[in-house]
Amino acid sequence: MNLWRDIKGTLQPFWVTLGYLFKKPVTIQYPEEKRTPPPRYRARIVLTCNPDGSERCVACQLCSAACPVNCISMQAAEAADGRRYAAWFRINFSRCIFCGLCTEACPTMAIQTTPDYEICNRDVLKLVHEKEDLLIDGCGKDTEYNFYEHSGIGVVNERGGNEDEYGPVDPKSLLP
Amino acid sequence: MNDLLISLVLILVKLGLILGVVLTMAAYLVLAERKILGRMQLRYGPNRIGPGGMMQPLCDVIKLLTKEDFVPDRADKWIFLFAPGLTALAALLSFAVVPFSPPVTLFGREIPMVVCDLNIGLLYIFGLSSLAVYGVVLGGWASNSKYSLLGALRGLAQLVSYELALGLALVPVVMSAKSFSLNAIVMAQADWPNLLRHPLAFIIFMISITAESKRTPFDMPEAENEIVAGYHTEYSGMRFGLFFVGEYINLVVIGAMTTVFFLGGWHGPFLPPVVWFILKVLFVAFLFIWARGSMPRPRYDQLMHFGWKVLIPLALLNVVLSGAISLAVNS
Amino acid sequence: MPKLTIDNLEVTVPEGTNVLEAACALDIAIPHFCYHEALGAVGSCRLCAMMFTDGPVKGLQMACMVKAQDGMVVSSTHPDAMELREHVIEWAMTNHPHDCPVCDEGGECQLQEMTVAGGHSKRRFRGKKATFTNQDLGPFIQQEMNRCITCYRCVRTYRDYCGGTDYGVLGSRNRIFYGRFQEGKLESPFSGNIIDACPTGVLTSKPFRFKTRLWDLQEAPSICPHCSLGCAIVPGGRYREVQRVRAGINRETNGFFICDRGRFGYDHVNHPERPRQPRIGGQPVALETALDAVRDRIAVLVEAHGPNSIAFLGSSRASLEANALLRDWASAYGSEQLAYEAHQGRDYAARTLAARVGGHACSLGDLRQSDLIILFGADPLAEGPMLAVAIRQAVRGGAKVVTIDPRPVELPCTTLHIPLPASRLPELLAALGSGDLSAFDAQERATFAPLLDQIKAARRPAMVGGADLLGGQGIAALCSAAADLSTASRAVGVMALLGGPNSYGGALLAGDGPGFDTLLDAIQERTVRALVCLESDPFCEALDPARAQAALGHLELLVCIDSTPSLAAQRADIFLPSRANAEMSGSYINNEGRLQEFLPVIDPGLPIKVTGAGDHPPREFFQTTPGSAPAADWWLLAKLLERATILAELRKTMAKYDERFSMLSFLAAGTTGLRLPVKVALPPVADRGLPHADGSDNQTLLATTGPLGSHWLAHLSAPLAATEPQPYVCLHPDFAAALGLASGDRARLTTRFGHCHVEVRLSAQMVSGLVLAPQLWDTALEGLAPGSLHDCRLEKEARA
Amino acid sequence: MTTVLFYILGFILLAATLMCITRRNPVHAVIYLVAGFFALALMFYLLGAPLVAAWEVIVYAGAIMVLFLFIIMMLGLAPQEVPEGPGWQRWLPLVLLSASLMACSLLIILQDPAAGQEIPDFYLAPQALGEALFSRYAMAVEMVSFQLLFATIGAFLLGRPLPKGEDQ
Secondary structure: OHHHHHHHHHHHHHHHHHHHHOOOOOOOOOOOOOOOOOOOOOOOEEEOEOOOOOEOOOOOOHHHHHOOOOOEEEEEEEOOOOOEEEEEEEEEOOOOOOOOHHHHHOOOOOEEEOOOOOOOOOOHHHHEEOHHHHEOOOOOOOOOOOHHHOOOOOOOOOOOOOOOEEEEOOOOOOOO | OHHHHHHHHHHHHHHHHHHHHHHHHHHHHHHHHHHHHHHHOOOOOOOOOOHHHOOHHHHHHHHHHHOOOOOOOOOOHHHHHHHHHHHHHHHHHHHHHOOOOOOEEEOOEEEOOOOOOOOOHHHHHHHHHHHHHHHHHHHHHHOOOHHHHHHHHHHHHHHHHHHHHHHHHHHHHHHHHOOOOHHHHHHHOOOOOHHHHOHHHHHHHHHHHHHHOOOOOOOHHHOHHHHOOHHHOOOOHHHHHHHHHHHHHHHHHHHHHHHHHOOOOOOOOOOOHHHHHHHHHHHHHHHHHHHHHHOOOOOHHHHHHHHHHHHHHHHHHHHHHHHHHHHHHHO | OOEEEEOOEEEEOOOOOEHHHHHHHOOOOOOOOOOEOOOEOOOOOOOOEEEEEEOOOOEEEEHHHOEOOOOOEEEOOOHHHHHHHHHHHHHHOOOOOOOHHHOOOOOOOHHHHHHHHHOOOOOOOOOOEEEOOOOEOOOOEEEOHHHOOOOOHHHHHHHHHOOOOOOEEEOOHHHOEEEOOOOOOOOOOOOOHHHHHOOOOOEEEOOOOOOOOHHHOEEOOEEOOOOOOOOEEEEEEEOOEEEEEEEOOEOOOOEOOOOHHHHHOOHHHHOOOOOOOOEEOOEEOOHHHHHHHHHHHHHHHHHHHOHHHEEEEOOOOOOHHHHHHHHHHHHHHOOOOEEOOOOHHHHHHHHHHHHHOHHHEOOHHHHHOOOEEEEEOOOHHHHOHHHHHHHHHHHHOOOEEEEEEOOOOOOOOOOEEEEOOHHHHHHHHHHHHHOOOOOOOHHHHHHHHHHHHHHHHOOOEEEEEEHHHHHHHHHHHHHHHHHHHOOOOOOOEEEEEOOOOOHHHHHHHHOOOOOHHHHHHHHHOOOOOEEEEEOOOHHHHOOOHHHHHHHHOOOOEEEEEEOOOOHHHHHOOEEEEEOOHHHOOEEEEOOOOEEEEEOOOOOOOOOHHHHOOOOOOOOOOOOOOOOOOOEOHHHHHHHHOOOOOOHHHHHHHHHHOOHHHHHHHHOOOOOOOEEOOOOOOOOOOOOOOOOOOOOOOOEEEEEEEOOHHHOHHHHOOHHHHHHOOOOEEEEOHHHHHHHOOOOOOEEEEEEOOEEEEEEEEEOOOOOOOEEEEEEOOOOOOOOOOOOOEEEEEEEEOOOO | OHHHHHHHHHHHHHHHHHHHHHOOOHHHHHHHHHHHHHHHHHHHHHOOOHHHHHHHHHHHHHHHHHHHHHHHHHHOOOOOOOOOOOHHHHHHHHHHHHHHHHHHHHHHHHOOHHHHOOOOOOOOOHHHHHHHHHHHOHHHHHHHHHHHHHHHHHHHHHHOOOOOOOOO
16 A cells, blocks of 8 residues: 555664664774775876886876866976977876876876875875876886887887887888 | 842743753754764764764864854845844744743742743744744845755745644644643643644644754755755854754754653653653654654655645644544543 | 758758868768868868769769769768778878877877777778888978878978978878978978868977867967958967967958968067066056056146147057057047057058058958959068968969069069069059059050059959058059059959058057157157057157157156067056957957957966976965966056946947947957948048158168068067078179179178178069168167168178 | 833834835845834733734744745845945844844833733633634634635636636
C-alpha cells in the first residue's frame, strides 16, 4: 500500500541514522594518523627530466590550457641550440585542484603528479611554486621518453638524425 | 511601591537566568547538532577545540564577533541591520510565558517559575512566532540579492502556511486544558501527557513546528544547494551569528513548547521538575537533530501541497474528532 | 546566377563562383589548404574533394576547381569524398615531424584542424621521414621546412599577390622546398604576410617566436596606426605586452594582408622608455594632481592673457573622439588657436582633401579594380605600403600605372616613371585637368599627351597624391583635375596619402581654423603662452623643426598628452600619459573618409618581462599594476573637461561638429567601417603653400619619408630596428657624377641641422639636381620633415 | 496611569499610521503599519481584551501584513532609488516609536491593569467571545465569512489564466 510505503520510507532512515550513531566513525584523524596514498595519487605536481638529465618541459602551454583553474603559467624561450624551454614556470598550488588534467595534456611527460599531499601552508606565496621548486631530478613515472628524439627538430640529434628520419634533402639536386 | 520593586527585581532575575541558560543551551546545541550529525554520518564532528570539542562554541562566537560586518551595496541598510536582531529577539521573548517548574515558595512569597504567566500565553507564543517571520523576510528583502529574496519569499509562504496547521493542532490541547495559559496547560497534564491523549495532534504539531522553525527537512528558505544560503546569504559576522543563534534559541523554544503542550511540562517522577523539564526539552531537540540527519529536503511545491492539502484538513479533522470525543466523555 | 544544391541546401551564387565558395556561403566547412579568397583556387592540395552527384559535372571533384553551375547537386559528406580527404591528410602527414608542442602555429594551425576534421588520427606509414635544412630568412620570418605540406600558399602570397621576387619553390617530388635561392632577409616589405598565409608552422613570426600560444593571446580588431590607409589589423597581447599583429580582414581597405610596418611595428606600445607616469616639471605626480595642475594653470593664463593665449595641437594619431574633445576644450575657453597637425603641408592637404574630394574618394578596394592609376608625388612603399599591393592587384587585372615624382618610386609591378620636381606637380595637374599642355615644353608634352589620352580612355582611372609633396595646393589641384577629367559615364577616383591614421578626422574638425605655422607665429609673438599637445610632437613633426623649437622655447606652459617618449613629452611642463591604440577604444577616419573603430587588446602596464627583471614575474603583489597610469586620450580630455568618461556618451556629443559623426553610434569594430557620405558644403581652406628652399648656391635637399622602420611609431618598434636604414642620400647618376660621387660612396651631408655621414645611392629615376634624403630618427636627418626642401652640402668622404 | 498609557499609545498609533501612509517604499510602510498594529494591540490589552490584542498581532501583523509583504516582494514594487540623506534620520521615527512601544509594554506588564479593578468585568474571556460570535452574532459572522468566500472565489476566477483561444 502506498501510504504504508511512504510511512515506512519516512521512518526507516531514522532507524538507519540511529544505528550509525553508535557505530565507530570511519574518519582518519589526519595529523595523528597518516595514510600512504597509492603511487598514482594526484597531489603535488612536479616537472620531470629526460633520461639524459635534461629538462623535459618544452613550455608548449598545453598544461596551462588544460588547467581548469588557470593555476599554471609559464613563458617559453629558445635556447641557443633551438630547444624550446620554459624561461619561468609557475604553479599556484593555492589554486590547483589536483585534477591531473595537466599531466594528461603534457606531450613530453614532463609534468606529473606525485603522492606528496602535505603541501599546506599558511603563507599563500609559499604555495606558488616556481620552476626550481617543481623540477625533480628524475624521470618520474616514464623512464624512457625523450620528446626531442622523436620530434624531428634537430636539438638532441642532428636534423634527420632521429631513428625514423632520412638525412636532410638537397632541394637543388634532381637526382632521385 | 516596595512590592512593585520586588516584582521588578524578580522578573529581572528570572530574565537573566533564562537568558543565560537559553543562550548557553543554544550555543551547545550547535555543538551537539554537529557532533550528533557527524556520528550519524560516521564522522567525529568537531573534536579539536578543548576536550571532545567542548570549546567549539566559544571559538565560533569569537570568530563571528571578529569577522567583518558587511553590508551589500544598495542594501536597505537599516532593515538589513536590525532584521537578525528581530529573529533572535522574537525567539528569546517566547520564553517569557514558558513555565519550567511549579511555583516555588521563597521567603514567604510564592514565586511562579515563569516570567509572566499570561492567560493568553499560547496566543502570545503564536504572536511572537508569526513575528519571527519578519526577521527572515525583511533580512532577505533588504539584502538586495536574488538568493536572499527567494529565501525570504519561501520562508514567508512556508511560515504562513504552516502556522494554520500549527494553531489547529493545538486546539485540542487548549480544549482539554480549557485555557490559553501555559501554566494551566501543564497543570492539565498532571495525570497523563497530551501526547497520549492527542497523538495525531502531536504529529501534526511536530511537522508544522519543523516547518515553522525552518529546520531540515523544511529548510527551504536557506536551501544551500539551491539558493546559496537563502535569506542570510549576504550576512556575515555577528549579524549572521544572530540569525544562527536565533535558530537554535528557537530550537530550545520549540523543545519547551513541545514539552509544555504535549509532554506534560515539568511533570515526572523521581527527579526535580526543572530537571524533567530540561531533559524533555533536550529530548525534543535531539528529535529535531535526528530528523535533520535522516530526512531529505522535499521540493518547495511538495511542501506547499503537503501543508495545505494534507496537514490542514487533517488538523481540522482532529479538532472535530477531539471535540466530539471530549464532548462524549464529559457528558 | 547559378543555383545549386549542396548537402541538400539550395544556394544561389554570382556567376564565376566556385563550389567551395558556394559551400562557404552556406556555412558548410570544407577542409582546404590551397584555396584562399585573395589568392584564388589552384587545386593543388586535393583536400576540398566533394561528390557531385547530379548536374552538369559528376563524380569526385575538387570543389575549388569547379565553377558553380545551375542544377549541381553536391555532397560534402559523401563517403567517397570523406575517404579521399582522410587519405590526403594522411599523405600530407607522412613527412610531418609531429612536433606540435614546440611549434608556434599550435592553436591556429590549419593542418591540426584539417587533420582532426579529415578523420586522420593514427600514423600508419612506417617508412622514414624526409627532413630539410632550414634557411635564415631574416629578422621577421622563422622557417621550419619539415612541417611543410606543399600547398604553395606562401609562394602565391609572396610572389603573385605581393610582388616579391626573392622567394620561390625549389626541388621536386617530396623534396619540394620553399625559400630563397640563398639564405638572407626577405626583401619584400610585405614578407610578413606569408606567416598568415602558411596554414601550418613552416613560416612563423620570428619576433613572436615562442612567446605565446594563440589561446593565451588577447586579441581584438583594431586599426593600424602607422599610415593613413586604415588597414584592419588584429593585435595580440599577453602579460601587458603587445606581442604580435596579424592582418585583419577588410575587403574595402587592405583585403587580407598588411605590410611589414603594420605587422612588426607594434612594439612602440612596449617601448622601455615610454613615459607611463604623469609628471609636473619632470617630477612624477598622481594623475588627479596633474589634471588639476593643467586646469589651474590654464585658467590662470586665460585669466591673465585672454582665451587666445592657449593654443591646442591635435594629432593625426590620436583618436577622433579625443580630437573632438580637444576642440570642445578650446571652445570652452573661447580659444581659436586650434590645429590638428604640426606638419602644415600634411595639415592643409588633409583639410583640402576632406573639403574637396567629394564623391571621387576611392578606397583600396576600388583601386584594385582600376585600369589606370597615376601617382602624383606619392611613394606608396613609404607613405602607405598597402597601396602598392593594391596597385599590383590592379596591374594583375591589366591596369597601367604611371608614377610622376621627383623621387624614384618602387612598386611591385611594372610602372611608367616620369621624374618631375615636386613644385611642378600642381601645375601638371592643372594642365591635365584643363587638357591644355601648352605650358610644357615639347619633350614633356610628348610624355604627358599620351597620358591625358589614356586617362580619357580609361574606364576606371584613379589618381593618387601624396600629402608630403603635394601639400594643400597640390591636393586641391588633384581634386580639380579629377573633377575635370570625370565624365558622366565614369568618375576619376582620387586617393591621397595623408600624414597619419586620423588625418582626415582631424581635418574635418579643423575646418578653416589656423594652421600650426600660424600658431607658431603667435607663440613667437608671445600672444600664445601655453600649448597643449595631444599625441603630437611639434618639436619634430613641424615642417621647420628649428623654428618650432625656437618658438616653443618661449612658452610659459607646455602640456603634453602622449604615449611615446617624444621630445614634447620630455620637455612638457605637465605631462599626461595616454594609451596606445592597442590599449583603448576609439575611432579613426582613414584617407578615403572611412570611419573605423578599434578596440583595446591589453591594459596598459609595465610588461611582466620588465617588472620580472629576470626569470620570474614578480612574487610581490600590488594594489595597482605598475605602469598602469596611462589612460585613453579621450578619457583624459573628458576628465579635464569634467565630463562623463563614457565613450558612447562622448560620441553622441560629437555630431555638433559634423552631422556625419552621428554615424559613430553605428560603428562596429572588425567590420568594413562606415564611409562618410559625401558632403559638399565644406569651408574653403586657406593654404599658405609649402615653404621651399630659397635655392642658394648649395644643393637642394628634398626630405622624404623613409622606408618601413623610419616612421616615428615604427622607429620605436624593436622588431623593425633591423630594417631601419643607415643614413643615405639618393641622387641622379648624372648629378652624382657632377659632384664626383659614385654609388656606395660615403659622403658628408651638411644641413642646418648639422653634419651626417651618409651613403650615396643612385637612381636614374630621380629628378636631376636634387638630393633626396629620408627622415631618420635619432640621426642628424631627424629634422628633415618629409616634403620640405633644405639647402645642403654634399661632400665626398674617403672610404674608411 | 491607564489613561496616560492610552494617550501615549494613541499617539504612537497615529504617528505610525501617518508614517505608513507617507512612505514611498512599500516595505517601509509595512514596517510602520506593523508598529501601529502593536500599539493597537496594546490598547486592546489596556481596554481589557487580551484575546483581541493577541489576535490583532497574530492575524494582522503575523498573517495579513506578511501576505502584503509577499505580494510586494513578488511584484518587486520597491522603488529602485538610492536612499536619500543619512540613514539614521530616516529611521529615527521608527526607533522612537519602537522604544516607546517597548516602554509601554513593560509598564503594562509591571502594572497589571487588573490590579486596579478600574474596569469591573476585566478580561474578555475567550468563552464569552466565542459565545457572542457564534450565538448572538452568528448570522453576521456567517454572512461576512460567505462574503469573504465569494471574494476569494471571484478573485480566483478573475485571476486564473484563460484557456487557450478564449478571449476576454
